[in-house]
Amino acid sequence: MLRSLFLFSMLLQLGPTQQQSAASPAPAATVPAIPAQAARMVNPVKPMAESMAHAKKVYGYDCAMCHGATGNGKGELVAELKLNLRDWTVPAALKDRTDGELSYIITHGQGQMPAEGDRAKPDDIWNMVVLVRGFAKP
């Protein structure tokens, strides 16, 4: 545990340095750990009723306790973990993020957010990106 924590903090320190030496321009400054190639990825899934129902179910189990059932960023763990989450029901909340960035964050986690990648298939993650964006629609 200690060892992995140590490795994790090493990785955090390496992140920005690697980016500066990369040939391509860095993505949004707020998310320095996301590789440019991942940020540019286009969502490959077409949302279907069945896949969206699955995404919604997984969201209810794995995400709603932080991000809220409606995506408003007011889940039940927010107070305890002192989280400051974006309100996805506001259309502007995610306008600076690409689908690739959202997919990467869901897959690998970020800050206090745990990774979903070992529990979900890539297509399921992309469907969750569609779901997350959909919270802003009336």
Ligand code: HEC
């Ligand atoms: C323990 C609480 C927690 C859980 C559970 C959680 N998240 Fe997050 N999530 C966060 C936090 C905190 C951030 C902001 C991370 C940062 O910017 O450092 C975040 C950021 C994000 C982002 C990036 C956009 C934004 O608003 O910053 C997406 C997309 C996201 N989460 C989706 C999900 C999905 C989908 C799930 C379920 C598979 C999930 N999260 C589960 C806490 C959580």
